Amino acid sequence: MAMSTVHTDRITVDDLVHAGENTEMPSYAAPQGAALLALAAAALLSAEPDDGEPIEDHDEGVVQNLACAQAF
Amino acid sequence: MLTTSPPARVEAATRVLAASVTRALNSPDHPFPLARRVAEIGDDGGGPGAVRVVGADVLAPYLLGDRVPGHDDIEAVRAAVREFPAPPPAPHPDPVWAARDWALVRALAVLGVDATEWEGVCAEAGDGSADPGATGSEPWPTWAVGMARLSTLALPHLEGATRTQALARRTDLARGMARAMLRRDHHTAARLARWLALDQRSAPEPLLGSALDHLALLGVDESRTALEIALARRIAQPEH
Numbered sequence: 422m423a424m425s426t427v428h429t430d431r432i433t434v435d436d437l438v439h440a441g442e443n444t445e446m447p448s449y450a451a452p453q454g455a456a457l458l459a460l461a462a463a464a465l466l467s468a469e470p471d472d473g474e475p476i477e478d479h480d481e482g483v484v485q486n487l488a489c490a491q492a493f
Numbered sequence: 494m495l496t497t498s499p500p501a502r503v504e505a506a507t508r509v510l511a512a513s514v515t516r517a518l519n520s521p522d523h524p525f526p527l528a529r530r531v532a533e534i535g536d537d538g539g540g541p542g543a544v545r546v547v548g549a550d551v552l553a554p555y556l557l558g559d560r561v562p563g564h565d566d567i568e569a570v571r572a573a574v575r576e577f578p579a580p581p582p583a584p585h586p587d588p589v590w591a592a593r594d595w596a597l598v599r600a601l602a603v604l605g606v607d608a609t610e611w612e613g614v615c616a617e618a619g620d621g622s623a624d625p626g627a628t629g630s631e632p633w634p635t636w637a638v639g640m641a642r643l644s645t646l647a648l649p650h651l652e653g654a655t656r657t658q659a660l661a662r663r664t665d666l667a668r669g670m671a672r673a674m675l676r677r678d679h680h681t682a683a684r685l686a687r688w689l690a691l692d693q694r695s696a697p698e699p700l701l702g703s704a705l706d707h708l709a710l711l712g713v714d715e716s717r718t719a720l721e722i723a724l725a726r727r728i729a730q731p732e733h
Contacts, residue, residue: 431542431577433542434503434542434545434546437503437504437546438546438590441638441639441641441681442638442676442681443678
């Protein structure tokens with residue numbers, strides 16, 4: 422196997438070994454996004470739900486997420 | 494043999510090996526010839542790389558069942574460690590590699606193999622904590638992510654500082670699992686569920702069964718997630 426391939430494989434293994442949580446999740450749910458979560462939830466609480474949609478389901482369930490966070 | 498190019502080759506190999514270990518855990522009466530599996534996946538880096546990524550979990554079918562690894566199975570692990578060595582401890586030791594290699598060496602010791610002098614094993618192998626400099630008092634979201642990263646230490650035979658922390662902060666593990674599920678990060682959620690399963694009999698977590706059922710429905714297509722779920726269920730069984 423070529424040296425460059427070995428090097429690439431080792432980097433890939435190292436990346437997979439260190440893989441933590443999925444960073445492609447919504448930013449409001451990231452550990453450092455708690456403040457953003459609170460801001461977004463506060464904005465939603467004062468918003469009018471669309472077409473009779475329950476507010477807890479509004480905007481991809483962000484208020485549900487806040488409710489769970491508060492429950493903890 | 495997988496023919497995709499790096500780095501996709503190692504990722505694909507890891508998925509295949511994880512699926513193979515999962516099948517072995519779910520079918521305890523079937524043999525699990527690890528060396529043959531690794532050779533089938535590919536000896537050109539893909540198979541050994543996958544062994545390194547899956548870590549001590551490749552030994553789970555032996556540790557959690559009645560199977561006995563053959564000499565060639567142990568040699569396959571040794572070759573993978575040699576081919577993909579832990580980074581050197583200087584200038585800064587890598588706590589993730591140190592903890593994972595500690596788990597691998599301990600798991601091999603349970604199977605009667607002394608791997609402490611193996612070429613490629615982290616020289617500073619030891620069960621530290623989930624994060625560099627962690628004191629156990631970190632905020633739960635950060636701490637839980639660190640614990641998820643070290644889920645390969647969540648095996649019944651591996652008693653150490655990380656497990657002690659996991660037992661002391663079970664509520665934070667449950668919080669982290671619920672948060673990961675809300676984020677649709679099924680792999681992280683399954684890894685934390687596995688930590689919860691480890692001490693389920695001494696400190697029952699009522700959410701665990703439902704969470705595993707939920708994750709099995711949503712994360713079954715991701716083989717590494719499926720492996721964590723299979724391990725969590727196996728670990729939580731009374732005989733372990």
